[in-house]
Amino acid sequence: MFAIELLPARHGDALWIEYGDAEHPHRILIDGGPSSTITRKAIESLIADRIGAESQREHDFELIVVTHIDADHITGLLKLFENRSIVLRPRDVWFNGWDHLPSDLLGAKQGESLSAAIVRNRMPWNADFAGRAVQVEDTGALPSLDLPGGMRITLLSPTRQALAALRPVWKREVEKAGLVPGQAAADERAKQPDVLGEKPLDPKALAAEPFENDPSEANGSSIAFIAEFDGKSLLLTGDARADILSAGLRRHLQERNASRAQLSALKVPHHGSRNNLSLDLLSLLDCERFLFSTNGDIYQHPDRVAVSRVITTHDGAGLEFNYQTQFTQPWESRRVKRKFHYSTRFPADGNQWLRVEL
Numbered sequence: 640m641f642a643i644e645l646l647p648a649r650h651g652d653a654l655w656i657e658y659g660d661a662e663h664p665h666r667i668l669i670d671g672g673p674s675s676t677i678t679r680k681a682i683e684s685l686i687a688d689r690i691g692a693e694s695q696r697e698h699d700f701e702l703i704v705v706t707h708i709d710a711d712h713i714t715g716l717l718k719l720f721e722n723r724s725i726v727l728r729p730r731d732v733w734f735n736g737w738d739h740l741p742s743d744l745l746g747a748k749q750g751e752s753l754s755a756a757i758v759r760n761r762m763p764w765n766a767d768f769a770g771r772a773v774q775v776e777d778t779g780a781l782p783s784l785d786l787p788g789g790m791r792i793t794l795l796s797p798t799r800q801a802l803a804a805l806r807p808v809w810k811r812e813v814e815k816a817g818l819v820p821g822q823a824a825a826d827e828r829a830k831q832p833d834v835l836g837e838k839p840l841d842p843k844a845l846a847a848e849p850f851e852n853d854p855s856e857a858n859g860s861s862i863a864f865i866a867e868f869d870g871k872s873l874l875l876t877g878d879a880r881a882d883i884l885s886a887g888l889r890r891h892l893q894e895r896n897a898s899r900a901q902l903s904a905l906k907v908p909h910h911g912s913r914n915n916l917s918l919d920l921l922s923l924l925d926c927e928r929f930l931f932s933t934n935g936d937i938y939q940h941p942d943r944v945a946v947s948r949v950i951t952t953h954d955g956a957g958l959e960f961n962y963q964t965q966f967t968q969p970w971e972s973r974r975v976k977r978k979f980h981y982s983t984r985f986p987a988d989g990n991q992w993l994r995v996e997l
């Protein structure tokens with residue numbers, strides 16, 4: 640068994656992975672969404688129902704990954720780690736905190752708080768990397784490891800350069816005393832009238848729109864990796880940059896002596912932003928299922944350009960969304976489906992989130 644659940648994390652990510660024996664699966668938790676009651680309840684109910692009921696195993700999670708410090712990924716985990724009524728026993732926590740960025744300055748507010756919570760809870764921290772940064776070196780083999788239960792992990796992002804680029808940003812954020820960079824512009828964008836849905840979808844033209852790389856240092860520092868189990872393979876990306884993912888994949892393909900990565904599913908980077916899913920990246924993979932985690936708030940993800948790039952390059956693609964929104968609903972169009980041979984999937988009626996069995 641190998642399954643990923645896209646929890647209701649609003650515009651962010653909260654991903655619950657299980658693998659191994661269906662009765663007593665191993666688990667990986669990736670990000671915890673933004674500060675949101677519904678996300679917190681979803682995670683806490685899963686912990687209570689699935690882990691609470693289990694006879695005491697040494698570790699409840701083989702891995703908890705904080706891909707990067709943006710609020711829509713880190714805040715929910717911070718709340719969880721600070722909740723003293725829940726005791727977690729992860730085998731390791733992957734999180735590139737201030738100590739892992741080459742500098743001696745104080746760290747960003749939430750990063751500092753999360754770091755403190757990890758230490759206070761006596762959780763292992765980047766132990767798989769001997770306490771150092773979770774990062775890909777310029778040369779040598781990509782970092783890979785085998786988790787208990789037979790899950791193989793291969794790290795693709797971040798690079799050392801991407802982590803270094805985060806440093807001044809983190810510093811600035813602290814100096815601004817609690818303001819989130821990019822929020823003002825995002826709020827402005829959100830105020831602008833929504834023009835989606837007025838024009839009929841034209842995926843061919845949309846896919847051909849020029850690609851511009853995501854300039855965010857925080858996103859560029861995202862931890863991204865391939866998780867392989869039982870012949871299935873899942874690429875987890877956080878909000879990673881397309882060029883870093885492509886470079887990591889090229890190294891991976893070279894190591895495996897393959898031309899394209901065979902993926903069972905891709906957690907589409909950055910909630911389906913057009914700036915994180917390039918045609919170059921898509922050309923490096925054969926993938927059946929594309930998973931989108933977002934409710935479209937603030938940034939109006941997934942972007943129709945990103946979805947168009949998927950369906951014009953991957954015949955028979957399955958688009959799987961954890962929310963029905965004005966940004967995902969247009970892809971239900973029978974006309975577009977007939978023309979581009981893809982399918983869509985949403986949470987079943989009455990379900991708050993999407994479970995994907997690989």
Ligand SMILES: [Zn+2]
Binds near residue numbers: 652712878909
């Ligand atoms: Zn995000």
